[in-house]
Amino acid sequence: MASPPHAVPEADPVRRPGPPGIQRVRRRRRPSGEPPPLPRHLNASGRWWLGLSAAVFAGWAAVVVTDEVPLVDLADTRVLQAIATLRSPGLTTVAEAAGVLATPPVVHGLWLTNLAVLVVFRRWHHLFTWVGVALVVVNLGSLATLLLRRPRPFEVELLGSWSGYAMPSLPVTVLSAFLVSTVYALVPAGRSRTIGKWVVVGLLAVTVASRLYLAQDHPSGIVAGVVLGVATPLAAFRLMTPNDVHPVRYRRGRPAHLDVSGARGEAIVRALQDQLGLLATEVQPFHLEGSGGSTPLRITVKAEDGEGFVFGKLYAATHVRSDRWFKLARTLLYGGLEDEKPFHTVRRLVQYEDYVLRLFTDSGLPVPQPMGIVEITPEREYLLVTEFLLGAQEIGDADIDDAVVDQGLAVVRRMWDIGVAHRDVKPANVLVRDGTLYLIDSAFAEIRPSPWRQAVDLANMMLVLALRTDAARVHARARVRFSDEEIAEAFAATRGMTMPTQLRRCLRADSRDLHADFLGLLPYRLPPVRMQRWSWRRVGLSLLALLGLVLAGLVAAGLLDSPL
The missing domain is CATH 1.20.144 (Vanadium-containing Chloroperoxidase; domain 1)
Structure with missing residues (x-):
């Protein structure tokens, strides 16, 4: 079968209904000198x-x-x-x-x-x-x-x-x-x-x-x-x-998931009303198993027809530090694979995700509509509020057909067209509702990414779709929007370290070897993209990390030998 030409038309925006009407009240500006919703005190x-x-x-x-x-x-x-x-x-x-x-x-x-x-x-x-x-x-x-x-x-x-x-x-x-x-x-x-x-x-x-x-x-x-x-x-x-x-708690759970009961829950309710005009009645953790870098929340609010829901992602300074350590570790292990510049404040992290989400929305990508940012504690905790996709299922739990497969591939093509990469395509971030595919969690998205990063997005999306169908079916639909060379490049750039942890886990649990199946369907293979990148920055960071470990050992020894 001949390969389709490289000049592929842009993906059509996905048409979908807007979010249900949410009741709003007048917003209140916090007067100067008034403490934030969740202050810290001695x-x-x-x-x-x-x-x-x-x-x-x-x-x-x-x-x-x-x-x-x-x-x-x-x-x-x-x-x-x-x-x-x-x-x-x-x-x-x-x-x-x-x-x-x-x-x-x-x-x-x-x-x-x-x-x-x-x-x-x-x-x-x-x-x-x-x-x-x-x-x-x-x-x-x-x-x-x-x-x-x-x-x-x-x-x-x-x-x-x-x-x-x-x-x-x-x-x-x-x-x-x-x-x-x-x-x-x-x-x-x-x-x-x-x-x-x-x-x-x-x-x-x-x-x-x-x-x-x-x-x-x-x-x-x-x-x-x-x-x-x-x-x-x-x-x-x-x-x-x-x-x-x-x-302080001893039950199992990820450190990234913050407790939203008690004072923090009350602060979130108060801040939503003051800053976004939303009348929240309940704040609950939602789908924690699919998130490791924030605390996802389902927030019940008053709506025009009774009650509705909005989605919130609670970010704290702890998430910024975790992101910093994660990116440092990737730089030490692999080198310059992608943009590994860390965020220095939680405010910048939330502002960036809100901006990317609005860019996706304006470009016609099927993402939750952003509703604003809520400040809980200045420079320490912020809440990103978006539309709640009520009734949506993670793609691993949904029945999909060729139309959904086409939507997933169209999402990647559209991101290529506008010059962005999602960087975290995995089953938990691909939802399906009433035959419509949605892409969520744009926290790691990158603007003007490298061709390598865009190729990885394509391969990961094809693997996610194949988990609910099969490699041959997804490959056939992909050739409608992508050339054989682009698909071959995607799988040349993709291997274990470029796949999100959840996607790797799902692939191991599947009885099929989907990655090998896709490689067998390619009319030809391109040489694997080299992963290890060495630079003076990586060498310097490695030496600093080694020095830090030595100093930590000396500090521990100093505490043990301290005079009493």
């Missing part, structure tokens, strides 16, 4: 502990400037002398056992336990915050002891081991920080965390009583250590990993 206790920290630093400065160090030493000594009068052989044994929490083996074990749990459950934000808190507390405490150079208690017999200077008490500072970090990183918010906090209070009280009884620390040094050790992780975890954004 709460009263967090501000109180930070105030105590400031008071500790101010106290140190005042004592040094006014030369009142002897007065503080005298007061601490009188307290320790009074406690020493209660000593007995039995109490000494109990005190030595009670002070074991502040010893290096226990503190290091606490650190390694947290590390293991957070890695196993892939709670990276809590892990990075934990490491940051540990570095700040250990180094700040060590620096303070070296600057103040306060000696250990005198005129009181010191029982047990000790080392270094005594202001603040470094063992108490580090233990306080590690215990509070453990509660915020490992214990779910609510009653369990409240109980955990009281457990920490009890453990610190026992440790402090032991160290005062053994005269290992001054009372003022212990107070300063507790304040610094509690305030630092409290502020860090509440600001960097607030429970509304990064809840």
Whole structure:
């Protein structure tokens, strides 16, 4: 059969009905100074502990400037002398056992336990915050002891081991920080965390009583250590990993999927009304298994005929960081396969997807109609709102005919015509409703892509369509819109690493070898497109990644060898 000519007419736009009428109200502009729908805050206790920290630093400065160090030493000594009068052989044994929490083996074990749990459950934000808190507390405490150079208690017999200077008490500072970090990183918010906090209070009280009884620390040094050790992780975890954004949970699920109940759900409802005029009544996660880079939502809203639905994609700063790491990993593994420039803010990510979606809509591509962007927390969380394709099925669950196959191929031809590539053609992103095919999730779309990227889109679409039909049928329909050379180039450019994960999984589950079937149907084959691309940028990034791993190892070793 002769190959069709290269001059193929542009794909006709798909005609489809518009979305149902959604009831809207007057939008409200948030006045200057009013907090966003979902603000981040320290709460009263967090501000109180930070105030105590400031008071500790101010106290140190005042004592040094006014030369009142002897007065503080005298007061601490009188307290320790009074406690020493209660000593007995039995109490000494109990005190030595009670002070074991502040010893290096226990503190290091606490650190390694947290590390293991957070890695196993892939709670990276809590892990990075934990490491940051540990570095700040250990180094700040060590620096303070070296600057103040306060000696250990005198005129009181010191029982047990000790080392270094005594202001603040470094063992108490580090233990306080590690215990509070453990509660915020490992214990779910609510009653369990409240109980955990009281457990920490009890453990610190026992440790402090032991160290005062053994005269290992001054009372003022212990107070300063507790304040610094509690305030630092409290502020860090509440600001960097607030429970509304990064809840502690142990059920299975992807880290990209955010909890939309509670405060976040209420913030979404309020923001939809203020910014888009939509009266939302319910916000629920939707089709989470098909999305790994955002939180898809089905939002029930009031409509002209009762109620309707809109679709939302919730993006947070965590998704931007994940996208950055994903693109860095692809660059290290494969080189310059495509545009691997990361987004630097979540606002830019959402704006780009909204722009691409509007470009697709204006070009006649069958995509959900965009309805706007909603700001949940400035520079941290945004919601992209589109039409909800009610009744649509993922193509893997739908019955399709030649008309649907033609629509899928026409979508690729149309994207070629307008100079874009989808970059994520997989069953979860190809929907069918009433015989009409829709392409969704344009987050990874690329404008003016390379010919290689456009060819990959064609091959992936043909594989997706063949999952519900067969290779021969799809190949025959493809030759109507694409030349043999274009189809051969598509399969020369496509292999495992260029296919989305879900598509690879579906192909492995199918009893047929569809990729081999397509290759057998080609009148000729083109040489495989080389995947590995080397550049100075890739070499430099590889060296930086190796250096980062070495530094991470040194940091971990430094925490284990930190002075206590």
